[in-house]
Amino acid sequence: MKFLFDLFPIALFFGVFRWGEGHQDGAHALVQQYLGALIAGGTATPAQSPIILATVVGIIATCLQIGYLLLAHKKVHGMLWVSAAVIVVMGGATIYLHDENFIKWKPTILYWAFAAILLFYLVVMNKNLMKSVMGEAMKLPEAIWRRVAWAWIAFLAALGALNLLMAFVVFKGDTSAWVNFKVFGATGIFFVFIVAMGVMLSKYMQDDEQHDEQQGQA
Template identity: 40%
Template structure:
């Protein structure tokens, strides 16, 4: 359910684009992200930093799209977000010696220490590549194709990457003392 909630602005963007075009879809995505943050705030009294970052990026790039009536800005939004994710993962690890993937996942999965840096790096590379793919699709295909890819292509790539990660990590997962073998 959280997965669908996270995709709420993207799904509304997609539907609105198909009916009303890119500029209305952009406005809806901005509003939907504000609504999403409002909902999270009302339910938990706390909003994740990444959701705030996502809001800032959609407001800046979506706002520029609407002000200048140029869809190029909204097409850059996923790339900026993915590259920001990649940079944060990389820089937190390199500068602050903080493995953010481990911080986020340590309660869900136990892995040997040497695996965590590789997992962090693989996510940083994945997000970097996703940003490049977005630009490739945005500049080489129609807006309609880009919008379809934004929802279905990225979701498929993310799903495939997570499945691949699960398969690769399966051999490293450590059993906790209270789990039966």
């Protein structure tokens, strides 16, 4: 359920963008009627309308996520606050300047921001945020927790660079192809990485369980 909740803004962004591509005149009419005041010059072209409309919906969906958690008296994790700040700033620039390049930078800024936060806490504060987040769910040796943190830092840095490569080199000028990569490619890479990490860590978790059993028998 949490996985679907986290994907809510991305799914809406993708759905609205795809609808806008297939109904460009309708998307343009909506942008002109409801978003003109938010756009520099008060107008955007029909070709720019799908990404503008999708970006607005993505911003609203992210804000609704935070609003729901606050009303339900649930914790809003720092990652969601950072994500909201980035999409509001970069999405806002996309809408105002009707330039999709800003929203294309959003995933990279987000990945690099998370990597920088993990790195800062690990190196400067001597605190492993991955252990803080996952420590209650699994027991691992301290050295392995450091490997986990470094693996996430490297992964997020690489994924941020990959997004720029896909957005501005491989799919340069093709926003539709980049959206497909963002929704399916990046999400798939995340899933594969998490599964690989789980497989790698399962060995240490099993060793820890066997150690506990031996301690209990003794």
